[in-house]
Amino acid sequence: MQNKKRVTVLVTIALILAITAIALNSIDSEISTTRTQTQDHAGGGQIGIDIQPPQVEDKLLEEEIPQQ
Amino acid sequence: MKYDTLEITSYASIAVIAISLFFIGTELTGMATTNDTGDVNVTITDSAGINFTTDLLDFGSGAVTPGQTAVLESNGTGTNLSWSGAKVTGELVLENIGNNNVSIMLQTDKSAQEFIGGSSGATFEAMVSNDSEPLSCVGTNTFTTFAPINTTPQLACGSFNFSDAADELIIDFRINIPDDATGAKTIEIKAIGTY
Known part of the structure; x- marks a missing residue:
């Protein structure tokens, strides 16, 4: 038995x-005993701007308006 | 000579143990007679992760004063010269969401000239700070004050901390716009984290 x-x-x-x-x-x-360089990319930071044409005073047009 | 079942099973078990130990890699050696040291190697998986938690900065709409170059700065105390639009305050916010300190490089997808346009005088600069969470960045930072940012990656933070209380970088921008530049413009900022 034993x-x-x-x-x-x-x-x-x-x-x-x-x-x-x-x-x-x-x-x-x-x-693994080696360590590889790890990179992470965070893309997608967005910068936006809307540049309008400068408003130029039309002196010529003003002169052409008939004086009352 | 007759073997009983128990004996055969015992020999078979011993043989299996020996073969298993051989495959596992355990070697039987003699009794150690001197003190020795053992090395335990453990690999802890780590990762790098960065994310723009604020990923849009809109300078709005406006016109450049004729004969001037507009200067727009996104930081609160910054200027808003020769520009008809409202002063815009904002920034991009970059967070370290990994479990490692990383170095951060910043770059754009186009040059200042390609972004703004105009005949000459367009510049695009960035400034990186950790004012919101001090100690987020330790080490070299090319952008401690406004400095040109372009398509070449430049070091923005030598060691970007990952701990929750200090893992946030604020990126402000300054744009110089010549008076002959017009249109809706966008530029992408890319961050590269390395460890």
């Missing part, structure tokens, strides 16, 4: 390790 318990524990450990080994191999787990 032997049966020992074998059960042994089998359990074997199963856990086997699953772990298979999982690690299948995901090919490697921890």
Whole structure:
């Protein structure tokens, strides 16, 4: 009976390790030790302006208006 | 010689354990006779993120006084010279939404001449401050006062903080408009965060 318990524990450990080994191999787990430069772009800040033509006084037109 | 089931199972389990350990990478070694140190490597995922929380500044509509060059500044105490339109106060606001300090470069999508037009005298300048959240920016800033901004990326903040209490930059602008420039004009400001 005692032997049966020992074998059960042994089998359990074997199963856990086997699953772990298979999982690690299948995901090919490697921890990257390099750091890459990361950039983020925030585009889209917009500046707007509406430039109207200057209002020029038309002196010539004023002179052409007949005096009353 | 006869083996019982338990014995065979035990040997099989031991074999599986050994093979598994081999694949996992554990090596059996002798008993350590001296103190040794071990290194634990951990990778913490980090990210850079910046965002214009205010992404539009409209200088409105107006005309340049003939024979003059209009000077418009968006900051509150700025000037509004030789311009018939109302004084506009506003800014773009850039926030660090990542979990890293980043350096910030600013650039435009066109030159001042392409933006404003006119025969000559058009300029477009930016000023970057952290007045709203002091200590947001530490390090080199090309735009501590109004300085030309163009299509070439220029450093606006050497270290842009990410902590919530200090992660905001204010970007004001100054435009010089010659009197022969007309039309509706827009320009895009692009921020590049790097860490």
